[in-house]
Amino acid sequence: MAKKLHYFNLNALGEPIRYILHYTKQEFEDVRHDFLTWPDPEVKKSLPYGQLPLYVEGRKTLNQSLAIAKYVARDSGLIPADAWQQAILDSTVFNIYDFWKNVIQFVQEKDTAKKAALKKVIEEETVDFFFSRFEKHLAENGGFFIGKVSWVEFVFVGITEATNLFLEIDIGKYPNTKKLVEKITHLPGVKEYIASRGPYKTPQLRK
Numbered sequence: 001m002a003k004k005l006h007y008f009n010l011n012a013l014g015e016p017i018r019y020i021l022h023y024t025k026q027e028f029e030d031v032r033h034d035f036l037t038w039p040d041p042e043v044k045k046s047l048p049y050g051q052l053p054l055y056v057e058g059r060k061t062l063n064q065s066l067a068i069a070k071y072v073a074r075d076s077g078l079i080p081a082d083a084w085q086q087a088i089l090d091s092t093v094f095n096i097y098d099f100w101k102n103v104i105q106f107v108q109e110k111d112t113a114k115k116a117a118l119k120k121v122i123e124e125e126t127v128d129f130f131f132s133r134f135e136k137h138l139a140e141n142g143g144f145f146i147g148k149v150s151w152v153e154f155v156f157v158g159i160t161e162a163t164n165l166f167l168e169i170d171i172g173k174y175p176n177t178k179k180l181v182e183k184i185t186h187l188p189g190v191k192e193y194i195a196s197r198g199p200y201k202t203p204q205l206r207k
């Protein structure tokens with residue numbers, strides 16, 4: 001069944017899905033839309049909720065990045081059988097997205113003064129609030145969220161990298177996060193994908 005992932009030509013909500021697809025060796029078409037010239041009215045109109053990412057498998061479509069990431073991670077050992085571990089992962093992924101909400105609020109703010117104020121709060125307070133907790137969680141579980149790699153580590157690494165497209169996080173302050181980013185980005189499949197993709201260019205996004 002032909003698989004396609006539609007997303008922007010950048011990191012953020014689509015990249016963990018790309019990482020999982022590459023790690024699990026699934027063939028898919030990586031359809032990229034230009035973020036800087038978005039919205040493309042025709043494409044936007046065609047999306048079920050007007051937003052990306054959108055995953056397509058044959059005639060079926062799925063939106064919502066977390067639902068897609070979890071779906072493409074099935075049958076790969078990235079989703080634990082244990083219900084409690086699944087619940088911990090779900091909780092973690094919502095914590096990660098709670099952090100990301102702050103970044104998005106900053107990205108979408110048009111007023112220069114308000115944007116600068118949001119940037120200051122995120123860089124000086126929000127990042128540390130969330131990342132000190134992520135660090136503790138990782139430290140208590142052997143560097144992962146449930147003691148081994150799962151679909152949520154891919155989401156975490158993607159969101160951490162995406163945050164750095166828009167803001168600066170000093171990841172060196174968070175050694176378990178830093179190690180995890182290195183681990184995930186060097187996994188077979190992911191490593192080759194990143195090498196072929198090259199770095200994302202950030203200057204237009206960092207304001």
Ligand SMILES: N[C@@H](CCC(=O)N[C@@H](CS)C(=O)NCC(=O)O)C(=O)O
Pocket residue numbers: 012013038039044050051052053063064065066
């Ligand atoms: N809850 C959705 C949010 C999707 C979302 O916010 N997509 C953004 C890009 S990260 C988007 O499509 N923005 C363009 C638009 O809204 O027109 C998900 O997790 O997939």
